[in-house]
Amino acid sequence: MEEIKIFAPATVANLSCGFDVLGCCLESIGDEMLLRKNTTGEIRITKISGQELPMEADKNVAGVAVRALLKELNSQQGFDIEIYKKIKAGSGIGSSAASSAGAVFAVNKLLNEPFSPEELIPFAMEGERLASGNAHADNVAPALLGGFNLIRSYEPLEVIHLPTPQDLRMVILHPLIEVKTMDSRSIIRQSISLQKAVKQWGNLGAFVSALYSNDYDLLGRSLKDEIVEPVRSILIPFFDELKIIARESGALGFGISGSGPSVFAMCKGEASAKQTGAAIQKYYQEKEIDFDLHLSKIGNEGVKIIS
């Protein structure tokens, strides 16, 4: 195989009670990428559409991730990378993770899979390090593995793949304002109350239980975050109002996607997702805030081959 075209999915990290450890993959939102072996021995970003991003491989997350993979193999193989961005950079649904994960997935396929999907995660994390200064895994792991993923530990890296209740739907609202991941991290307090932390881990334990037991109501009750959300939500226009509207429309839970500004509503079933999406969209229209709105299933596959 000389060439491969793939779909690289968007992802939602920092899922409320799962700050820094829990993310999920979206099925119908993502970029496309085309990767082709070349004979120059170089990694070249040959095309980017949909967005202005660095064409220099060392400054592009896809280039950096691929370089990390090839370095591990001591490979001199060159690749041309074309990136067709659909996910907006800085939207909070794993734009950089999609590019990093997509690139290493594709290169791995073109090299006859020297690595398992799990083993690709650390390479994709190098792209995240370039994008945000922090080699986090809670976007790239679900982008590569699909479904819900829990990062139990970074040293050593251990990612746990969790089950997905089949009726789950995600509504993503992206207010068209810019929040840099680094800014968004810097406002988080580095010291928290034990009492709130105990609530958070109680909720995360319950969320994991609910994924296994298909308990949608429990998923909703445990999607809470009294630690990071109260601080970060001030950067998102009308966050509190949107949350109330989503809940009143029947959403199970509502929170910040990644480090924002996108927000997510988790819903049971297509009808509930549509109703919730319509309600929060109407509110933003009335407030005259520009936005993108997406509805998606949870993507069980992660990166997919298109051709």
Added chain:
Amino acid sequence: MEEIKIFAPATVANLSCGFDVLGCCLESIGDEMLLRKNTTGEIRITKISGQELPMEADKNVAGVAVRALLKELNSQQGFDIEIYKKIKAGSGIGSSAASSAGAVFAVNKLLNEPFSPEELIPFAMEGERLASGNAHADNVAPALLGGFNLIRSYEPLEVIHLPTPQDLRMVILHPLIEVKTMDSRSIIRQSISLQKAVKQWGNLGAFVSALYSNDYDLLGRSLKDEIVEPVRSILIPFFDELKIIARESGALGFGISGSGPSVFAMCKGEASAKQTGAAIQKYYQEKEIDFDLHLSKIGNEGVKIIS
């Protein structure tokens, strides 16, 4: 039914990463209690053996828990309570919880079960409030429901019953020193680092996942606590040494039971539990520290009727 004899199990709360939210029931360690209706309309503690505890109903956790239950029912029924303690008070394996949970379980049976086991939890919690100043549920819930229990929330109270991998065994080592729960709570810092908290909830999420997936190794890897254990373990003689010995003997994990001084080793299978028990016992014998040692399965039933 005028009279009932029950077995009220010991429990392990504060299971490492599950500080304040996770507890489990022990099958073969526990008290016996005999409860009998009387015609005086009074709650009387008529016998206590095995330990010196208040005979006055208002100062005894069993009396207080039963009173809370009867108050909810507006019942004037009187009861005589006999308590045959096997669990030592202050040992850290839920001595007061066993008495509280056993008493309300028995009274509920004698009154033809006006309450479900879950509904009994708040009454038993009143016993805990008397014992430790804090109406916590992570001992009484597993004592009443059996197995592993996660306290997701206190307001409102929500307890999640988790599955039990069948080969799990608990080794309990009780150093015969006294640590009051209140003292043990007061040394915990009320403010913690976000970084450690994130590790803790990652581990708790993983522990819950491991219970569902019967992944014993993952249970072991996630039984960690960098927040409370480092502070409380200084009250327990040779804690760090015991932990190393338990791990080297094949235990999955090792930690403090409740607020100590008992410690637990979680093991896969009877042989591993015996080996671990023998190794930590030998160490304490060499150090000339008095102790009790228990081996137990996880109790899937909670309080049981003897006759």
